[in-house]
Each structure stands twice: as C-alpha cells, then as structure tokens.
Amino acid sequence: MNPRLAFATLLSLLPSALWADAPNWQAKMNSLGNTVSELLPELVSKQGNPETIEKGAKALSELSHDLKVGHDKQKLVPAADNDPTIGFLADQFSTQTRRAYSAIKQGQIEYGKDLLRSVTSYCIACHARHDNGPAFTAVPSTEKVNRLSKEEKAALYVALRQFDKGLEQYQQLVADPELLKKRPFDWERYLRQALAIAVRVKNDPKLASTLIATALQSPDLPVFQQTKLTQWQKAVDSWKKEPALKVNTEVGLTLEMRRLFRDANMGQQRMLDDHSAEIQFLRASGAAHDVLRVARDPKTVAEALMVAGKSYESLSNPLFWPMEEFFYEACIRQLPHSNLAQECYSSYVKSVYFGYTGSAGTDIPEDVRKLLSRLGALAAPPRPKPKG
C-alpha cells in the first residue's frame, strides 16, 4: 500500500467532529452540506489534499448509506414528503459514493475524484423537485470557493440550496458572449439549468423571463437558438398572466398537473428532445412532484409517475440526472395491468432501446432484457380468469 494512502486510512479512523453522526434528516443534510463544502474545492484543485479527499469520500458514502437505509426503513424521512423519487435518489446516491470511496481506497484517485465531482447532481436532483425546504446557512470558506470556476460555484451553491447565489453564477455564464461562441452547448446547458431553478424552485416567471431576455441579447446568437428562446419567452409570458394557484389538496394538485402536462404536449415540440416546450415540461414535472408529495390514491400516484417520466424524458437535463426510466418502472409497479402501466411500459421500452442504440445497432444486455420482459408482463392487461 502506498504510504500516503496508509496514512489517509489511519486518519479516516480517527473521530471527526465535522462529520460526526447525525440523528435526523435535517442533521444528515447539514453534515452532507459541510462535507461537500470541504470536499468540492479539493476535488477541482490540482494539489487536492488526498487525505481530505479520502476522508470526505468516506463521510459521503456513510452519510448517503444512512440516508438510504433510514429511508428504506421509514425511520429517516423528510417531513411531509412522500415523493418516491427521494428513495430512488437516496439509493443511487449511496451506490455512487460507495463506488467513489472504494476507488479512492484502492488508489484509483483520479477515477474516484471524477465520480465524486458528479455527486452534487444527486443533491440537486433531490432539492430542485419543487420550492419546498430550507437553505444551507453556513457559508463555505470563501478562500476555497474562490478557486472554483463559475460553473463549479454554481453547482456547489445549488447543491447547498443557496439557490440565489447559484443563479447569480448562471446569470453571468449566460451573459458571456465568449462562452456562447466557444462552447455553445455548455452555454445552452447553463441556461437550461438556470431556468430549471427559476421555474421549479423559485416558481418565478419574471426571473425566467429575465434569464431568457439576457440570453436573447447575446451577439451572434444562432438562428435556431433564437427561435427556441422566443418560444420559451412566449410560454413564460402566458404563465405570467395566469392567476396564482392556491391549492394543496391531492385533487387540486392533480388537476393542475393535468392542465400543465396537456399544455406541454400541445406545444410545438415535435422531437422528444428539441426542447421547444422546455418551460411547459419544467412546470409539468414540478407539478408531478407536488402531487407525489401528497398523493395517496394509487391511480393518482401512477399518473403522476407517468407525467414525471415523460417530462423528464423531454427535459433530459443533466442537472436532473436521467430519471425517466425510474418513473416508468415505478408507474408500472404502482398500478400493474392498467392502461397507465401500459403507457409507461411503452415509453420505458423506447427509452431503453434508445439508450442501448449506437452506431453498431441496438444491443441490449441479457439482464436488461429480462427486466423488460418482467415489466412487460406486469403491464399487460389482466388475463381473463380461467373457467371452473
């Protein structure tokens, strides 16, 4: 074993005040916040401190494991939030951090760092479901944060639920004509991430409108971008005219979700991912999470899972790490042998085929094919009861 690593292992056995055990959800989140604020600057720095990185990776993998197990056992759950997305993300988050920690322990430091850098997407996917929840109050050390690039700062702030500070960074990225010229796809990604926060977390059409206006003012904006942004601006303008909604019941939220999802599908979006109905799908996905948070009726839950799946598939926003297959599968399991299950299954199959298709054709691994056939049987219409 390399001596540096041996030392790091020794260090990680010592008790740490920073990453001490946390008894409830909020405390766990605060520990996650502390860990990520310490860890992220180290991950991007060339001279990242290996001991800090290993210790942080260990803390993350333990915290996320606790989160998953606690959630599975219904002992550790966020207040008044039944959304099944939480359990799914807790599970994935735990798998990913464990993989990172084990890579680092085995000396594959760079690979482990790569994995760790992407963990903020789990924080964000969970937090940016809707506008609920408190922010992280502790400010990470400015000296360390200053070393981060704008996009890394944005990801850190958003992961810590300091959404305003994250938006500030995104706004600067979107207003940067050099970025648009040199890395047009990154530029568009940052704009869409900022919009996701403005629409889903902030629920603020004015803010969305400002972001789109900033982007539209970019010199040398390609025509296809201009067309799309104008469509987004139109969607935001009509949102501004809607009366503010004040429902909090399962039925009321479901009606609103249906209305928004209908709107999204009536838009001009022809291809699954041309993003022209971005604003509408963002709103529909947020409404689906609102329903999932409170819904008890199995049919309503299945419908919200279907809406979430289709919306996430259209959005395919890297900020919300691809989740549609989870929603389709959960929808089938929620209401087997129903029309909804069949609709979800059909979308599920398409998404899987698409995912395994490359230049050499479609090649679906055996275990995935087995899962497909199990889900297909679950979704199929009920068989007539045998006579006798």
Ligand code: HEC
């Ligand atoms: C599985 C879902 C999920 C994941 C993953 C997740 N969070 Fe959270 N987090 C929540 C929820 C839900 C709340 C809101 C708590 C509430 O409202 O009860 C929250 C709240 C927080 C808070 C505010 C705590 C407070 O009340 O003071 C911080 C800080 C936080 N999370 C940090 C993080 C960080 C950093 C990560 C990633 C390393 C992360 N969380 C990953 C679900 C998640």
